[in-house]
Amino acid sequence: MEGQTMKKIQQARTAIILTGIVCGLLLLTIVIAGCTSSSSAQPITPAVSTSSIPAPLVPSQQPDSQAVSTTTAPAAAATTSTPVPVYTYSEGNVVAYTAASLKGVSPKLAEGFAKMYPGHRVVFNLDGTQALKTQVQNGAYADVFISASNSYTTELTKGGYFVDGSVKTLTTNYVIVILPANNPGNIQSLADLAKPGVKIARAAKTVPVGTATDAALVNLAKSTYGSDWNTSIYTNTVTYETSEPAVATKVALGEVDAGFVYESTAIAAKPGTYTSITIPKKDNYLQTYTIGVLRGSTSKGAATDFENFMLSHAGQQILTEYGFRPA
Secondary structure, rough: OOHHHHHHHHHHHHHHHHHHHHHHHHHHHHHHHHHHHHHOOOOOOOOOOOOHHHOOOHHHOOOOOOHHHHHHHOOOOOOOOOOOOOOOOOOOOEEEEEEHHHHHOHHHHHHHHHHHHOOEEEEEEOHHHHHHHHHHOOOOOOOEEEEEOOOHHHHHOOOEEEEOOOOOOOOOOOEEEEEEEEOOOOOOOOOHHOOOOOOOOEEEEOHHHHHHHHHHHHHHHHHHHHHHHHHHHHHHHHEEEOOHHHHHHHHHOOOOOOOEEEHHHHHHHOOOEEEEEEEOOOOOOOOEEEEEEEOOOOOOHHHHHHHHHHHHHHHHHHHHHHHOOOO
């Protein structure tokens, strides 16, 4: 009996253990099934209306107090290089198209003008008068025209380029011969300019000083040196320049032995730059400069002030200091 009882107890224990195992397996199956089912479903998220999302601000709308960061750097804005204007067309400024022979005195004139008319300013465009005349005729802007030749002033006057009654005689200038300081050609007189091998620079006949030079040479040939001398001068001329300062530069650099320029150029040069030979006044050519206000000026008030300054005692005194002669 006792053996049978122990056998039944053992069977009961085995049944309990098997029942636990089965229950555990069933529970595990349920858990695994639940996990598999949830992993295949999409997560539920609340619906968001696109109308509630603010549109990105354009640059002009960005709050000044907040920095806006982006993952992509914005493209660089295209920039256009604006050249600095050479001239400013305002009532206080004057653009003066001026014969190149006034180059040396121009800074002093600009200073004197600003002193007499505070707030005013002049900018000089310096070139051969023939070139300046052409520029004006082709539409270049200028307020004032200063010519070293009456012929070009007359041409522009006939074309209606000047304000009526504004053209005035400004100053005068004589022709002179300049030599490099070391005088490589050993030129002691006007007669020596005709020696073989001498190199001479002159301005072209279209340049006012070129016209004045030609006239002086003709007069010198007639009064003193003869036609052969004049012919030799032409033979010895190795360059014809388009402006008076260009002739002076050739001499200063020693590229020629002599050059015909205006008296004012020799006086305005730094000491030791040139030696010079004068041409007698009876044979010389007195070049007359004129000044006028251009009809196309948008600063006629300031342009008139500048003309008045140039004709005033102060302006004339400056011109005299630099070798120009009274009108």
